Amino acid sequence: MKDIDKLLQRNNIDDVNIPNSVENKIHYALNRLGNKSSKINYLKRIITAFVSTIVALVGSVTVYAAFGGTIEGKPIFEWLGSNFDTEYENYKIEVQDQTAVYGETSIDLLSKMYNDGMVILEFDVKIGEEDMKKFDIWENQTINGIYMTFNGASNNWIATIDNKEYGIKTRSAQSYKKIADNEYIVYHMYFLTDKELKNKTDFNINILYAYINPIVRNDGENEDFQAVETVYFDCRGQMDIPFSKNELAENTYTYVPQCESMKYKQMTKTVETVTITPMQIIIKVSSKIENVSNASIGSTTHEDYIGLMRYDAYDQNGNKIGMKNYQTLNKITYANGKSEEWDIGDIGTYKSFKNATMELMEYFIIEKKDDCSSIKIVAQEEIIENPTGENWKQRFKDIGDLNIELKANEVE
Amino acid sequence: MEELIEKAKNNDKRAFSELILAIEKELYLIAKTKLKNDDDIGDAIQETIYKSYKNLRKLRDNSLFKTWIIKILINECNNIYKKKRKYAISYEDKEMENYIANNNESGNIEFEFLIRNLNSEEKLLLTLYYCSKYTIKEISKITKIKENTIKGKLVRARNKIRNQLEEGEK
Numbered sequence: 001m002k003d004i005d006k007l008l009q010r011n012n013i014d015d016v017n018i019p020n021s022v023e024n025k026i027h028y029a030l031n032r033l034g035n036k037s038s039k040i041n042y043l044k045r046i047i048t049a050f051v052s053t054i055v056a057l058v059g060s061v062t063v064y065a066a067f068g069g070t071i072e073g074k075p076i077f078e079w080l081g082s083n084f085d086t087e088y089e090n091y092k093i094e095v096q097d098q099t100a101v102y103g104e105t106s107i108d109l110l111s112k113m114y115n116d117g118m119v120i121l122e123f124d125v126k127i128g129e130e131d132m133k134k135f136d137i138w139e140n141q142t143i144n145g146i147y148m149t150f151n152g153a154s155n156n157w158i159a160t161i162d163n164k165e166y167g168i169k170t171r172s173a174q175s176y177k178k179i180a181d182n183e184y185i186v187y188h189m190y191f192l193t194d195k196e197l198k199n200k201t202d203f204n205i206n207i208l209y210a211y212i213n214p215i216v217r218n219d220g221e222n223e224d225f226q227a228v229e230t231v232y233f234d235c236r237g238q239m240d241i242p243f244s245k246n247e248l249a250e251n252t253y254t255y256v257p258q259c260e261s262m263k264y265k266q267m268t269k270t271v272e273t274v275t276i277t278p279m280q281i282i283i284k285v286s287s288k289i290e291n292v293s294n295a296s297i298g299s300t301t302h303e304d305y306i307g308l309m310r311y312d313a314y315d316q317n318g319n320k321i322g323m324k325n326y327q328t329l330n331k332i333t334y335a336n337g338k339s340e341e342w343d344i345g346d347i348g349t350y351k352s353f354k355n356a357t358m359e360l361m362e363y364f365i366i367e368k369k370d371d372c373s374s375i376k377i378v379a380q381e382e383i384i385e386n387p388t389g390e391n392w393k394q395r396f397k398d399i400g401d402l403n404i405e406l407k408a409n410e411v412e
Numbered sequence: 413m414e415e416l417i418e419k420a421k422n423n424d425k426r427a428f429s430e431l432i433l434a435i436e437k438e439l440y441l442i443a444k445t446k447l448k449n450d451d452d453i454g455d456a457i458q459e460t461i462y463k464s465y466k467n468l469r470k471l472r473d474n475s476l477f478k479t480w481i482i483k484i485l486i487n488e489c490n491n492i493y494k495k496k497r498k499y500a501i502s503y504e505d506k507e508m509e510n511y512i513a514n515n516n517e518s519g520n521i522e523f524e525f526l527i528r529n530l531n532s533e534e535k536l537l538l539t540l541y542y543c544s545k546y547t548i549k550e551i552s553k554i555t556k557i558k559e560n561t562i563k564g565k566l567v568r569a570r571n572k573i574r575n576q577l578e579e580g581e582k
Binding site: 007008009011033 | 425426429432436437438440451453455457461462465523526538542543544570574577
């Protein structure tokens with residue numbers, strides 16, 4: 001007879017693996033603490049829109065290592081390619097005398113840029129001796145970088161603009177360059193729209209406080225990870241950074257392309273505008289999904305269900321080019337005419353509805369290449385588990401592509 | 413932890429986040445005893461996070477933080493379960509079975525395998541006792557089940573597991 005008590009006691013909670021879907025919800029909730037609109041009942045998979053989720057999981061392997069951690073020779077943001085770096089050097093605004101100091105640690109703002117929604121900040125971070133001790137780097141570890149979170153947003157999914165917080169779920173990115181164990185150049189990016197900027201020409205990004213985590217690697221391993229230890233940095237009043245939309249305006253142009261829409265089931269995707277900046281190409285795409293019900297959103301077996309959609313971008317020669325896309329609008333209009341705007345990725349299916357219409361807005365940020373004359377955005381052949389239907393997999397068949405000709409110097 | 417709780421009570425979101433992340437695995441295991449579907453488990457934990465953050469100041473004894481939040485979680489799980497009584501067969505169950513079959517190294521996988529055929533209440537009691545390491549008295553406060561009843565249920569649950577293993581060996 002087995003000793004069941006001993007068997008049951010052998011478990012180790014540290015070995016528990018929380019699925020990514022659950023982990024994402026936990027971090028989403030923690031990012032939205034105290035926000036009135038954050039009482040979302042159900043986080044459902046995003047329909048049609050691929051969200052480039054950068055989830056910094058405290059104490060565990062992050063996708064940070066895969067996302068543009070810059071080491072000698074590599075671009076600041078890998079998906080934007082090396083042209084971005086060259087143009088950033090050409091167009092950045094160098095900043096003098098904007099330094100925040102807290103204890104022995106200091107953050108110098110070296111440069112900044114606003115470029116059609118994209119805000120870039122370049123910091124030089126020097127960690128003081130006492131703070132380095134707080135990182136508690138073990139003997140068998142090397143510190144290779146740092147990850148900074150601003151104003152309490154553990155994934156940097158909140159931007160503070162003119163002293164007001166805005167949820168910008170997934171629309172941020174960060175990379176670093178190691179100068180020394182205690183010094184790093186950190187590039188931080190926000191992608192903002194007029195939803196946050198309120199059509200203002202001038203605005204301030206406020207950095208009130210930061211948490212700094214070390215990025216370390218264990219000896220003998222191939223990947224960095226973000227360690228749990230953290231240093232708190234208070235910079236209230238020291239880091240209010242002004243921006244103007246006019247900064248690169250004369251080098252930026254927008255046009256409406258001639259482009260067929262992409263259709264799939266009840267969904268139509270339409271290219272609204274193409275914006276060419278010195279740094280990148282931004283394609284604004286609206287989506288409309290008709291005949292939506294709580295069942296079609298929530299159930300993979302429903303005939304109108306559209307699963308998670310991811311994209312690739314190619315140039316005219318079929319070469320893949322760097323791209324990320326962000327969703328900024330997630331609106332549902334019910335059959336009675338009432339509309340609700342939901343946070344990205346969420347539609348509450350706790351109530352029953354049908355004949356509703358969903359509207360989404362996405363921005364595709366695309367690497368700018370000199371020899372690229374057209375861009376094709378292609379939905380990946382996504383595999384979605386369909387547990388109770390006859391076919392376990394659903395593919396996006398006959399979905400069509402978005403083919404966009406790039407034009408020179410056409411103003412909208 | 414006491415210091416973090418005090419900071420969290422003063423609206424330090426980061427401190428509250430650290431508290432939650434320190435116990436997230438426990439919350440997951442406990443929710444899993446009640447809900448099969450990871451979507452629902454995520455929803456229950458989300459709702460627990462919102463409610464506990466909102467009401468943290470009402471917690472008088474900081475040492476009871478964990479039991480307090482687990483109670484909230486169990487209530488949320490019950491609410492979701494009531495709303496969605498029927499479940500489609502989750503492909504996650506199949507995935508878990510395959511995963512267990514191929515990865516029977518972790519002690520915790522073995523725990524989940526051992527309790528998989530118990531009812532929800534038995535799973536919860538065993539998880540609180542063996543994973544969260546609560547005493548019978550603490551479990552009684554969380555679940556509002558009398559201590560002697562808990563003891564009896566634990567014994568019966570262990571017997572069920574023993575019988576199941578002996579059947580398997582045959």
